Amino acid sequence: MWGAKVFAVATLAVIFAGAATTFAQTYSVLYNFNPNVSGPLQGVLAQGRDANLYGTTLFRYGIFRFTPTGTPTPLDNGTPFAGWGVTLGIDGNFYGAAQFGGTHTCGSGSCGILFKMTQGGVVTTFHDFTGLSDGAYPYYPPIEGSDGNFYGMTQFGGNTAACALSGVVGGGVVYKITPAGTFTTLHKFNGADGCFPQGELVQGRDGNFYGTTFGAGCPSTCGDGTIFRVSATGSFKVLHYFNIVGGPQKPSGPLIQASDGNLYGTAQFGGNAQTSGGTVFKMTPSGTVTVIHNFPGTSGDGIFPIAGVAQATDGNLYGTTQQGGTGTCHGGPNSCGTLFRMSLAGANYVVLHNFTGTTGASPDVPLFQHTNGSLYGGTHFDGTNSDGVFYRLSAGLHAFVSLMTLSGKAGQTVEILGQGLTGTTSVKFGSGAATFTVVSDTYMTAVVPATGTTANATLATPSGPLVSSKVFRVIPTIASFTPTSGKIGTSVIITGTGLTQTSKVTFGGITATTFTINLATKVMATVPNGAKTGKIGITTPGGIATSAGTFRVTPVISGFNPTSGAPGTSVVITGSGLRQTTKVTFGGIAATTFTVNSDTKVTATVPPGAVTGKIAITTPGGTATSVASFTVI
Incomplete structure (x- = not known):
């Protein structure tokens, strides 16, 4: 038996600045971990097709399943060693990383593994790290890219001379692994471009992957980490170096790409001249970093944010600090940590919960918003058994649906997670109605329609409408055009899918000044002055479509x-x-x-x-x- 379930509830009345509505913030301890069985939580949480939450624990190396109300089921307590959470794949299986385990030796222990787990808890090794060019000690699970492959990082290894630690040579790698298990090292960190990546990669809307390193990075001053971008083929660039003096130091936890297109994360240390307790920062995709909140060294705000932030469906950022706050726990007064909320601009910062020991201490599990609207997380210490807690924050946010993929062309099948899906009568991608199949009350699929537009997906269910938490980008396609050649001023009919939101048509890279959207599948454009013989391109909010054939501009x-x-x-x-x-x-x-x-x-x-x-x-x-x-x- 797992430790006894205990509910500790703290309710706060919080008023959003500038809003008249009052939202109750209810913090609940759903489960107290027992050190004789398993715990505490470690790494990221994932929602399964069954609407349960899945994750891993540090001690006794467990994998668990929790219902949204906190009922636990242990699934495995031996295969992964020091797991860092799991990711749900589009095949319905979970993919995770264990920092130790495997058949190869790194320093005084093993090098770590990637594992795959069925929803029922059957675990198999996906990759056995050697500590050489493939890295060692994977940190956080891989994520599934839009191409169906998995991408992740190891904290050490890579077999480079820089950043050696504890007998493992190298400062970590970025890797790609196919669903069949073919492993490719995309980048080896060399010290100058960072060492010891921490957190989880995030795939941006541009198709590239973004991540952070905890150490090194040397343009002139160095040692406090980097933010980098890497493509699916391994093209790598450092976007930002964290300086030793002034500003954020030691980025920790996953990055996210928010609804405004910018990346957000946390740095465990640093801040401005008056603060040293860490920061929340924003970075544009091109690499401009702005601190949106400084955590003072002594403050009720909390200090040392290490788990990143999550953007919830109200548009705000939610996160935790590992220490600080007003609670008293095993570390003494003002040392238990906080749970906070702020806007994307860093305004309206408010502490929603001060951890007290009884309600847990040192939260370090990245917050995860379930499709029921609540946020879930875990603490490393305290609770009834002093081994951490699994908790929920109910912030008055509505239920929604989560899309397993966030972009696609007409005809592509999209998996949808949620609740109350039985009896769904319609699914729309923007303004386009989709065909769909309800598999269970918590899982369904839908086919992107040719008439789909880039927008949130909406479902009509018996309990009311459900809206996706993120925008789905309908990628346009060009199937044909006629005529295939013509002089300046010729009208050309372009057919394809996802063309409703066409904002630009080009002939050989030259923009047409006149075009008409006839249907979601047809655009008529006039060959512009200066047009070149070349491909026809169509731009929509979902992307750019390029014709396979060449349009010949006749002189x-x-x-x-x-x-x-x-x-x-x-x-x-x-x-x-x-x-x-x-x-x-x-x-x-x-x-x-x-x-x-x-x-x-x-x-x-x-x-x-x-x-x-x-x-x-x-x-x-x-x-x-x-x-x-x-x-x-």
């Missing part, structure tokens, strides 16, 4: 001046579609000298040997021939 000669002349005469040829001119002929004889002045003008020199006849211009789009003949004198 036109409308006139030339003078109309006669001897070899060596300079002739100005006017028309359209002339920007890509590769050849000019006079009576079939190629000019050796010509200049493309613009899309509507080419200046050519009558070549030696030219004969009276038509002037012709050749481009990648074809050949234009003048109506009149040029007379060679």
Whole structure:
């Protein structure tokens, strides 16, 4: 039996600044861990298709399942060693990282493993780390990328000379692993670009992955960590170096990409000149970092945030500090930690709960919002058995649905998690109605419709509408276009899917000034002045679609001046579609000298040997021939 379940409830009345509505914040201890059985929680939580929460514990190396009300079921207590949480894959299995375990030795212990677990708790090893080029001691589970592969980091290893610690050579790696288990090292940290990555990767809307390192990073001052970007193929760039003096130090916990497109995270130490208790920071995708909250060294705000922040469905950021606050626990007064909320701008900061020992101490599990609207987390210490607690914060937020993938093309199947799904009568992606299959009351699938638009998904259920917590990006596609060639001013019909929100059409990279959205599957555009022979592109909020085929911009000669002349005469040829001119002929004889002045003008020199006849211009789009003949004198 697991330790006895105890409920400790603290209710706070909090008023959002500028709002008239009062929301009750209810903190509840759902479970007290027992050191003789398992605990405390460690790493990230994941919601399964059954609406239960899954995670791992530090001691006795357990994997557990919790109902949303706190009823625990142990699933495994031996396969993962020091697990750091799990991620739900689109195949319904959970994928996790265990810091120790495996068959290879690193220092005084084993190097760690990646594991896969079924919903029923059957665990298999997914990858056995060697401590060499594949890294060692994986920190947090891998995440599933939009390409279906898994991406993660190890805290040590990589077999580089820099950052060696405890007999393990290297400061960690970024890796990719396919569902079949094929492992690829994408990047080895070398000290100058960071050491000892901590937290979980996050995939941005641009398709790249973002993460942090806890140490090193040396442009001029160094040692306090980095924020980096890495592509699915391993293209790596440091976006920000954390300085030793002033500003955030030692980023810790996962990054998130919020609804405004920026990345948010926490630094365990540092702050401005008056503070030293850590920070919450914001970073633009290009790397500009702004501190939005400084935790004073002595304050009821709390100190040492180590678990990142979560953006809930009210748009605010929620997080925890490991110490500080007003509670008393095993560490003494003002040492138990806090649970806080703030806006994306850092405004309206408020402590929602001061941990007290009885309600747990030193929260270090990243907050997770369940589709019932509540936030869940865990503490490392205290509670009834002094081994940490599993808790819930009910902040008055509505139930929602969670999409397993956040972008896709028409025809793609999207998995949806939630509750009360039985009896669903409609699913829409933006304004487009989707076909769907309700698998259970907590899990269903839907097919992205050709008429879908980039927006939140909405479900009509017997208990009322449910809206997805995040926007789904409908990726546009171009299936065909007709005609396949034409001069400037030609009307071209482009067919595809997801075209309702078209904001831009290009021909060879040149923007069309006139286009009409006829249907979600059809756009009519006019070939613009200056258009080049090349691909047709369509831009929507969901992305950019590029045609497989090439549209040929056919050149036109409308006139030339003078109309006669001897070899060596300079002739100005006017028309359209002339920007890509590769050849000019006079009576079939190629000019050796010509200049493309613009899309509507080419200046050519009558070549030696030219004969009276038509002037012709050749481009990648074809050949234009003048109506009149040029007379060679």
